[in-house]
Amino acid sequence: MGETLAAAVVPGLALGGVLAVTAVVAATAGHGGAPHLGVGALPGVAALAAGRTLTISPVVATVAAVVVTAVVALAAQRLDVRVRTARSPLATPPWLADVAVLGLLVGVGSLLRPALAVDLPVGPLGGAPSTGAGATGAVLGLAGAFALRARRLRALPASAWWALAGTVIAVAAVPAAGVLGGASQGLAAAFAVADPAGLALRAAAVAVVARRDPLAACGWGLGVGLAETLVRTVSPLSGAALLPAIAAAAAGLLAAAGRATPARATAR
Amino acid sequence: MNDVLTAPGRTALLAAAVAFPYLFPDPVAVRAAVELLILVLAGLSLLPVVGWLRTVALSAPASAATGAVAAATLLSADQALPLAVLAAGAAGAATALVAIAAAPRRPQVVLPLTSLLVTVVVWGLLLPRVRLVSFARPVFVGVDLSADRALYLLTLAFVVACVAATANLARSRAGRETAALGAAPDVALRSGAEPRSVWLRTVALSGVPAGLAGLVAALVQQGVPPSAMFSPAVAMTWLAVPLLGGAPWISGTLVGAAILRGVPALTGLSVVGVGGVGLAVAAAALPDGIVGAVRAWPWRLAERRREGAASGSP
Amino acid sequence: MTLTVDGDVAGAPLSVEVPAGAWTVATHPDPDAAAAVVAGTAPAGVSVALDGRLLRRRDAAGRQRAGLAVATSRLGCLPSLRVVDVVMLGLDGPQPPLWQIVLGTRRARTVQLDDEAAARALAGRLGLASRLDAAAVGLPAATEALLDLARALASGPRALVWRRPEWLPPADAEEIAAVAAGEHARSRLTVLELRASPERSAGP
Numbered sequence: 001m002g003e004t005l006a007a008a009v010v011p012g013l014a015l016g017g018v019l020a021v022t023a024v025v026a027a028t029a030g031h032g033g034a035p036h037l038g039v040g041a042l043p044g045v046a047a048l049a050a051g052r053t054l055t056i057s058p059v060v061a062t063v064a065a066v067v068v069t070a071v072v073a074l075a076a077q078r079l080d081v082r083v084r085t086a087r088s089p090l091a092t093p094p095w096l097a098d099v100a101v102l103g104l105l106v107g108v109g110s111l112l113r114p115a116l117a118v119d120l121p122v123g124p125l126g127g128a129p130s131t132g133a134g135a136t137g138a139v140l141g142l143a144g145a146f147a148l149r150a151r152r153l154r155a156l157p158a159s160a161w162w163a164l165a166g167t168v169i170a171v172a173a174v175p176a177a178g179v180l181g182g183a184s185q186g187l188a189a190a191f192a193v194a195d196p197a198g199l200a201l202r203a204a205a206v207a208v209v210a211r212r213d214p215l216a217a218c219g220w221g222l223g224v225g226l227a228e229t230l231v232r233t234v235s236p237l238s239g240a241a242l243l244p245a246i247a248a249a250a251a252g253l254l255a256a257a258g259r260a261t262p263a264r265a266t267a268r
Numbered sequence: 269m270n271d272v273l274t275a276p277g278r279t280a281l282l283a284a285a286v287a288f289p290y291l292f293p294d295p296v297a298v299r300a301a302v303e304l305l306i307l308v309l310a311g312l313s314l315l316p317v318v319g320w321l322r323t324v325a326l327s328a329p330a331s332a333a334t335g336a337v338a339a340a341t342l343l344s345a346d347q348a349l350p351l352a353v354l355a356a357g358a359a360g361a362a363t364a365l366v367a368i369a370a371a372p373r374r375p376q377v378v379l380p381l382t383s384l385l386v387t388v389v390v391w392g393l394l395l396p397r398v399r400l401v402s403f404a405r406p407v408f409v410g411v412d413l414s415a416d417r418a419l420y421l422l423t424l425a426f427v428v429a430c431v432a433a434t435a436n437l438a439r440s441r442a443g444r445e446t447a448a449l450g451a452a453p454d455v456a457l458r459s460g461a462e463p464r465s466v467w468l469r470t471v472a473l474s475g476v477p478a479g480l481a482g483l484v485a486a487l488v489q490q491g492v493p494p495s496a497m498f499s500p501a502v503a504m505t506w507l508a509v510p511l512l513g514g515a516p517w518i519s520g521t522l523v524g525a526a527i528l529r530g531v532p533a534l535t536g537l538s539v540v541g542v543g544g545v546g547l548a549v550a551a552a553a554l555p556d557g558i559v560g561a562v563r564a565w566p567w568r569l570a571e572r573r574r575e576g577a578a579s580g581s582p
Numbered sequence: 583m584t585l586t587v588d589g590d591v592a593g594a595p596l597s598v599e600v601p602a603g604a605w606t607v608a609t610h611p612d613p614d615a616a617a618a619v620v621a622g623t624a625p626a627g628v629s630v631a632l633d634g635r636l637l638r639r640r641d642a643a644g645r646q647r648a649g650l651a652v653a654t655s656r657l658g659c660l661p662s663l664r665v666v667d668v669v670m671l672g673l674d675g676p677q678p679p680l681w682q683i684v685l686g687t688r689r690a691r692t693v694q695l696d697d698e699a700a701a702r703a704l705a706g707r708l709g710l711a712s713r714l715d716a717a718a719v720g721l722p723a724a725t726e727a728l729l730d731l732a733r734a735l736a737s738g739p740r741a742l743v744w745r746r747p748e749w750l751p752p753a754d755a756e757e758i759a760a761v762a763a764g765e766h767a768r769s770r771l772t773v774l775e776l777r778a779s780p781e782r783s784a785g786p
Contacts, residue, residue: 089720096324099324107543448671560661
């Protein structure tokens, strides 16, 4: 049991760090007090981009992941604005912008997937990081969560902030996904690929409960990441791995229902 | 309703669809055509909710999954195919009802979230716990469905039935109320529509084609299909079918499904990848889909001509 | 049918009693809000009674069942419906059960054909015959106002609340008013006309 726990800690911390920074981005990019449903898929795009270019070299893979994620984040921001501000005789359906961004990121992620990929039940980031890589990803994720809420960065134009968020997420997600460690084994390109939609759902769940508070995002992100990894380690095929994220979302919704104050304004 | 696909066009399309497996008997082509028809069923399930009620709905994969499980369970117990069809449709409708029942107020805002939650729960929690069963494809009214061509024709029959049902609904007062409630709620209310019953009946009906899509997937797999076929990512692809083609119209669903299955077939790209990007393109640039853009083209051309004439006149 | 409206809309009073079969013009600073409140589609600030029977607040369907129709002269955009479909929206006859509609039984088809014939007859009488098969999107404002009137009249109401389309050129507004007056004279319909002008006067 002790070994099981130890095996779950590093991947759990890594996932938690990524969820923390992604939840902060989702909460900040959301509208009407609700988190953005789509933007949480960015770590999946980063991990897939890194995995796809890993055969060249780990450095190229990291740079490619950062560039691709930043560009995709920028495209997602333009898409989000365009759908929200569309001028049409008919009102834009609620949540269409979020779902369109999620569709874009899931689509890009799927196009980045290797043609012959095998999904292993190792977690939404798609890999098992080494101790060093996992810890690095966790630290970068937690630091990124605080950095992106810094007043000076929040003052950036929206497009620059989204591109920066993509960069920060990619920097955290690539080591956390354990992609670079796969280079020596020659596995990462085809095995254990990330799940962008699953990551988006988990990030949204953490953002629901943590809102825009980076400290709460770190706490809940680490809690969800560790709990999920522990469930996967104890019972990999039980289907209960989503329960921690669902519990976090439920806690957030219950807290929101209990709050008497109205939803916060949409401005960053 | 005012669809561009008229009766002669529908007849020609049906004739081409029936002739397809005889003209292209290659099993790969027939299997791809079955996948296309599954996408059409998914699109038809979303048409009333997305096209008429103008609401994002993501529970179609969950309806398909429960339909597949119900059908596979019955077929593995040697029950008759018609019973499996009824069970798949009912399971799909019941799953869709769970999503709308969880959104008692402001369904246009809440249904996208509850429908996504239902898909996540079915895909992530329920499907991994389902007992895996397998069965041989049954013989139905003397036709052996183990042949891919027979399975294709059965799926085509489901599509034709769902198209007919959707067209019948569109022509009825219930369909008009639904379309008005989505596009101009005040007009629908002033016309006597009861919003709660409109939402319940529309969402419940939308689950039936999705359940049938699940049944076909179960027949293809000869068992419960893998959970990846009903994931939230697949919900994006299925949502792209009506949005890209033109959500309020049956022809839009056919166009959307043809693009989302045709482009991957021609390019080798993944269906989910093309679906996700297609969803983004539709949301950003095609508010009424391809069919809506084509329908509006003569009107816009005339408007441009009028503007040109007005600016050219002294 | 006597129509009584009493209360406040957007901070201004709206109190009027229209005798059965009469045409009364009422004025309000925000006649669109007044029409929405009377229609039961907006939060209620007024009580509405038909022949002394109080109608439930914010219950648009109940008003139609009771015989009160409201035409705001505005429709918006209904891209998946034809003009005749919009007229048919107002029809208020018995409908077959949903399973019959979906299966397209003979009864369902008969009801559909009867509905369409009734809508075409009414639209023809009101001067909409040439546009019935066009999509209900991008319609000229005058056609939209006439179409909403046709939709409201399709249910065969005994009382009509009509928002006069004052945003149209006066000639167009008069033409539509003449159509409404024709229906009023034809069936002794109780009509409450809502206007934005400050004074209240007797109708045509």
